[in-house]
Amino acid sequence: MNNNKNWNCYVTLIDKDPAAAIEEIRAGFETAGYICDRHIATSIYLSQKLDKPILVEGPPGVGKTELAKASSEIFASPLIRLQCYEGLDESKALYEWKYGKQLLYTQILKEKLGDLLEGAVGLEASMDKLHEFGDSFYSEKFLEARPLLQALKSEEKTVLLIDEIDKADHEFEAYLLEILSDYQISVPEIGTIRAKNKPLVFLTSNNSREMSDALKRRCLHLYIPFPDTALERRIIQKRVPEIEEDLRNQLVSFVQQLRAQDLKKLPAVSETIDWARTLLLLHAEKLDVDLVRNTLNILLKFEDDIDNMNSDVPKFIAEALKERV
Amino acid sequence: MDKALAEFVEMLRYSDVPVTIKETVDAANTVRLIGYQDRGLLKIALSQVMAKTIEEHEAFDRCFDEFFSYRINPDFAPEEEIADPEEDGNGEENGNEADVLDRLDQGSGGINPTSGGGQGGGGLSGSPSGSGSGSPLVDLLERNDRTEITMTMQSAAGAVELQNIVLMTQRGLYSRRIMEQMGLNEANKELFRREREGDETGARRLSGRLDILFEAVRDLVDRQLAFTATGKSKQFRQDILKNVRLSNVEQRDFKHMRELVRRMAKRLTDLNSRVRKVKNRGHLDIRKTMRRNVAYDGVMFETHWKQKQKDRPKVMAVCDVSGSVAQVARFLLLFLYSLNEVLPKVRSFAFSGTLGEVTDNFNKMSPEDAIPLAIEKFGGRSTDYGRAMEDFKELCLDEIDNRTTVIFLGDGRSNGADPRIDILKEVKQRAKRVIWLNPERKSAWGSGDSEMLRIAPYCTTAETCNTLGKLELIIRDLLKSS
Numbered sequence: 001m002n003n004n005k006n007w008n009c010y011v012t013l014i015d016k017d018p019a020a021a022i023e024e025i026r027a028g029f030e031t032a033g034y035i036c037d038r039h040i041a042t043s044i045y046l047s048q049k050l051d052k053p054i055l056v057e058g059p060p061g062v063g064k065t066e067l068a069k070a071s072s073e074i075f076a077s078p079l080i081r082l083q084c085y086e087g088l089d090e091s092k093a094l095y096e097w098k099y100g101k102q103l104l105y106t107q108i109l110k111e112k113l114g115d116l117l118e119g120a121v122g123l124e125a126s127m128d129k130l131h132e133f134g135d136s137f138y139s140e141k142f143l144e145a146r147p148l149l150q151a152l153k154s155e156e157k158t159v160l161l162i163d164e165i166d167k168a169d170h171e172f173e174a175y176l177l178e179i180l181s182d183y184q185i186s187v188p189e190i191g192t193i194r195a196k197n198k199p200l201v202f203l204t205s206n207n208s209r210e211m212s213d214a215l216k217r218r219c220l221h222l223y224i225p226f227p228d229t230a231l232e233r234r235i236i237q238k239r240v241p242e243i244e245e246d247l248r249n250q251l252v253s254f255v256q257q258l259r260a261q262d263l264k265k266l267p268a269v270s271e272t273i274d275w276a277r278t279l280l281l282l283h284a285e286k287l288d289v290d291l292v293r294n295t296l297n298i299l300l301k302f303e304d305d306i307d308n309m310n311s312d313v314p315k316f317i318a319e320a321l322k323e324r325v
Numbered sequence: 326m327d328k329a330l331a332e333f334v335e336m337l338r339y340s341d342v343p344v345t346i347k348e349t350v351d352a353a354n355t356v357r358l359i360g361y362q363d364r365g366l367l368k369i370a371l372s373q374v375m376a377k378t379i380e381e382h383e384a385f386d387r388c389f390d391e392f393f394s395y396r397i398n399p400d401f402a403p404e405e406e407i408a409d410p411e412e413d414g415n416g417e418e419n420g421n422e423a424d425v426l427d428r429l430d431q432g433s434g435g436i437n438p439t440s441g442g443g444q445g446g447g448g449l450s451g452s453p454s455g456s457g458s459g460s461p462l463v464d465l466l467e468r469n470d471r472t473e474i475t476m477t478m479q480s481a482a483g484a485v486e487l488q489n490i491v492l493m494t495q496r497g498l499y500s501r502r503i504m505e506q507m508g509l510n511e512a513n514k515e516l517f518r519r520e521r522e523g524d525e526t527g528a529r530r531l532s533g534r535l536d537i538l539f540e541a542v543r544d545l546v547d548r549q550l551a552f553t554a555t556g557k558s559k560q561f562r563q564d565i566l567k568n569v570r571l572s573n574v575e576q577r578d579f580k581h582m583r584e585l586v587r588r589m590a591k592r593l594t595d596l597n598s599r600v601r602k603v604k605n606r607g608h609l610d611i612r613k614t615m616r617r618n619v620a621y622d623g624v625m626f627e628t629h630w631k632q633k634q635k636d637r638p639k640v641m642a643v644c645d646v647s648g649s650v651a652q653v654a655r656f657l658l659l660f661l662y663s664l665n666e667v668l669p670k671v672r673s674f675a676f677s678g679t680l681g682e683v684t685d686n687f688n689k690m691s692p693e694d695a696i697p698l699a700i701e702k703f704g705g706r707s708t709d710y711g712r713a714m715e716d717f718k719e720l721c722l723d724e725i726d727n728r729t730t731v732i733f734l735g736d737g738r739s740n741g742a743d744p745r746i747d748i749l750k751e752v753k754q755r756a757k758r759v760i761w762l763n764p765e766r767k768s769a770w771g772s773g774d775s776e777m778l779r780i781a782p783y784c785t786t787a788e789t790c791n792t793l794g795k796l797e798l799i800i801r802d803l804l805k806s807s
Contacts (some may be wrong), residue, residue: 018359019366042369049358050351050374057379091616099619216377217345223379 021045025074027187034063034070035235043222044071044200053180053201055165055216058224061268064204067224068161071200078154080199081161082147084168090175094142094185102137138189148179149193157197165215166205171317180218227269235269250287251276253320258299261309267299268273274298287317329742330356333392334375340388342381348374364393389692413455435781460511465535475540478545487549499546506538523561554714586656590663591796639728643717645735647677652765653791658683658699660796662692672721675699678706680716710737710744718748725755733761733784737770744776749783759783762790762799 026041044321047054056064065076072079082093116133120126143222179185183195203219205211205314229234232252236243255272267275273300294311300306330353334344344352351374351701359370368389376385465474485502500760512535519528555573613629646654658675665687672684683699690698725731731752737744753759763770763777770777781787790796 019363022366038366039369039373042366043373046355046358046370046373050354052351054373055377099616103619210378213343213345213377217347219377220373221377221382223382224375 008148018045018082023172028074029070032070032073033238034066035231035238036067036151037231040067040222040224043220047200047220050220051183053199053203053219055203055205055211055219055223056222057268059226059268060206062224062226063269064202064224065161065163068159068202070203072159075159075200077157077159077200079159079161080147080154081163083163084165084172086167086169088168088170088172091146093146093148093172094175095146095149095187095230096137098142098144102142105137119136132160135189135317137261140190143187143190148176149185151199151201152179152183152185152193152195154199157198158199160199160201162201162203165203166207166208166211170212172214177214177218226259226266229253232269232272236272236276238266239273240280243276243280244285247279247284247286248276249278250317250320254287254292254316255299257316257319258309261312263300263305263309264302265300265305271299287320289317290312292317327356333388336388336392337375337385340384340386342376342388344375347529351375353497368393387792409799421431448707460508460515462508463515463531465507466512466531466538474541477507478503478538478542482545482549487546490546490550493550496543496546496550500539500543503542503546507538507542509535519630586659586793587663587666590660590666640664640730640732640735641672641674641721641725642732642734643674643676643680643713645677645708645713646675646700646706647706648704649708649738650736650764651700651704654700654704654734655696655761656793657796658696659692661689662695662794674717674720675703676713676716678709678712679703680713680720682720707740708735708738709742710735710739711742714745714748718751722748722752722755725752727755727757729756731756731759733759734790735761736763736765736775737761737780738774741774744780746779748774749780753783753785758785760785760799761787762796763787763790765789765793 002299022038022041022045025044026036026038029036043054046052056067058064068081069079117126117129120129121251143149148160151158162176165176179209180201183198184192186192203215226232228253232255233248236248236252240248255267255275259266275295278295278298279291282295293310296306296309298314300309330349334349337344352371355370355374356367359367361367368386371389372382372385376382418726421671465477476591481503483504487499487503490496498732512531516528516531516535519525519531580782608631610629610631614627617627617629618625644654644657644661644662646658658673661671661673665673665684672682673687674680675683681703683695683703686695686698689695749759761777761780765775765777767789770781771773777787786799788795788799790799
């Protein structure tokens with residue numbers, strides 16, 4: 001795929017009518033294999049125009065991370081990913097000094113010290129001489145760029161994905177604020193590093209805890225719910241094109257019915273796709289009770305859920321078989 | 326930023342979507358970008374800029390539909406309040422102002438249902454007879470300039486602070502005030518004068534026009550009410566609920582109360598749950614320690630530890646649910662319930678005769694089920710503080726340590742039984758602090774069978790607590806100093 005062409009056409013389109021630009025973004029995502037609705041396309045458009053990060057929330061497996069990957073593809077910009085976890089700190093996310101290199105250099109340069117201080121008489125003069133060399137050990141040469149800094153220093157526009165931000169600590173959220181609002185990082189020893197190209201930033205969250213207001217204020221808020229029947233059919237069609245239309249409609253209908261039940265973990269879109277692939281592999285032509293029971297473990301990930309649903313399977317299948325185009 | 330957007334922001338704020346200034350600026354940029362033409366697109370775009378949680382998105386959708394069904398072209402003529410009937414799905418009884426004012430023109434043609442066909446007078450627009458009447462309102466009506474009338478009406482509405490309207494019942498009051506502000510009294514005098522002088526056509530014409538104006542004002546008030554009242558009246562009610570005596574709150578307000586209390590508890594714990602201390606024990610974080618000590622040539626001056634401690638208070642709450650405090654107990658239990666939702670370490674107990682733990686019920690059930698159950702299970706018997714203290718000691722005295730806060734909720738009326746002050750003393754010695762919240766006023770303490778005067782010395786604080794506002798204050802102190 002000619003990504004560069006894609007990217008250029010967005011730049012021109014975005015300056016045109018917003019509705020058309022949004023439609024174009026949506027179509028772009030579709031070619032990249034990501035089916036999205038108008039909400040998602042709008043937030044991409046807005047984030048480009050308003051220079052704001054997008055906070056993506058929604059149940060697991062609805063394609064939050066996938067959205068960032070698809071964006072990186074259609075905008076032909078490299079994806080920089082930062083996976084958050086408890087205990088993540090700035091030395092792993094922002095930057096770190098290359099301590100090893102610093103130590104090594106001081107050892108090597110020890111011998112040079114004599115040459116450098118040549119002619120300096122007394123302690124004070126030597127000190128002054130040393131000061132002339134500045135803080136060369138705390139310069140950008142010794143700075144190890146971590147994902148966030150990489151995204152800012154990149155020569156081309158990047159897509160920065162900060163995945164599962166809700167897993168990180170409160171402190172880390174605070175580190176992020178400067179980047180999110182001004183696209184810059186302050187390194188005490190060097191100063192402020194500004195973004196050469198403002199990256200397109202995605203933050204994803206499973207809502208395992210509430211984000212702080214300060215963070216939310218700086219972001220657009222995009223909520224991706226489970227797709228409705230029509231959208232999910234299109235997703236399956238795109239991702240598993242080999243599957244027959246009848247079977248596709250049946251399996252989507254079945255999954256949609258499952259989602260209406262009280263389950264520990266509802267089947268996500270990614271699981272529907274897996275199931276469609278499985279059915280394809282088994283050369284299934286239509287859903288039947290045995291087939292579904294044997295493959296239910298692809299959709300449901302808890303023993304309890306599987307047990308509870310087993311008895312309802314025939315009912316759901318009967319309902320799903322009613323689905324016609 | 327246009328006025329329509331500003332009003333929309335205000336409406337959102339009243340509907341529990343806290344739109345900050347930054348978000349308002351973003352919203353204005355979004356509107357500039359997208360415009361008002363594509364309503365669906367604007368809704369999607371604005372919702373992402375202004376609403377930041379799922380609940381807020383719901384409230385946003387509701388407000389957006391409500392707001393923009395009234396205003397179709399806010400960017401073209403925001404100050405004229407022109408509501409276009411094209412999207413007329415709102416089904417409100419109020420017609421719309423533009424239409425009513427149109428009738429001012431039509432009225433001159435004699436087709437005016439409200440004035441009962443009494444407008445016999447011919448073409449008014451240029452009628453010289455009315456000018457120079459001495460009343461600005463009469464002049465205005467005689468001139469019949471719709472824009473001017475609307476402007477005057479708006480400024481009058483501003484002068485009487487129409488935006489503060491909260492309740493349906495205030496409609497008459499505000500309409501009247503606006504009319505008076507516009508000069509109703511002078512106009513009435515003019516009307517009398519004309520009648521007295523036998524200028525029947527003139528009088529009828531004026532009264533007909535006043536009627537139409539009154540209707541327009543009425544519509545204006547109705548519309549304002551529809552904009553703000555839904556959210557505002559809720560807030561108004563909540564403000565009142567906060568300060569009303571707990572014993573006087575009606576059952577039907579229980580639901581509002583629940584929301585209020587939950588938000589209160591959430592806010593309080595949000596404020597305080599972020600305190601974390603780095604512990605000086607546990608595993609040494611070697612890497613961080615080494616890095617920190619590079620400057621000292623690897624000699625470990627500064628240590629860094631892996632473990633962090635979340636500092637959250639441990640709370641034990643004991644609630645009297647006997648007949649004498651039954652009215653208040655419901656709300657105290659509700660507050661406990663909400664605290665339970667937001668703080669991990671709350672243990673709740675209820676008693677009247679005997680005491681038992683209700684934490685499990687609170688964890689499993691909704692408050693609508695859990696609270697009546699607690700009252701049913703432990704309430705109804707005559708209060709015996711001594712017995713309750715003994716039970717409490719047996720159940721959990723061992724677990725009280727110097728980080729525990731113990732809260733008692735009760736009126737301290739023990740029906741003559743020994744309140745077992747000695748146990749309370751023991752509790753106080755072990756606990757970080759003991760708080761006694763009493764729904765009775767301090768002057769009533771010690772009267773009759775009240776043991777409060779004996780109890781109070783063994784509490785860190787003993788306070789009267791009969792409104793939610795006070796409860797919040799006390800709990801805030803509790804969390805702050807923990």
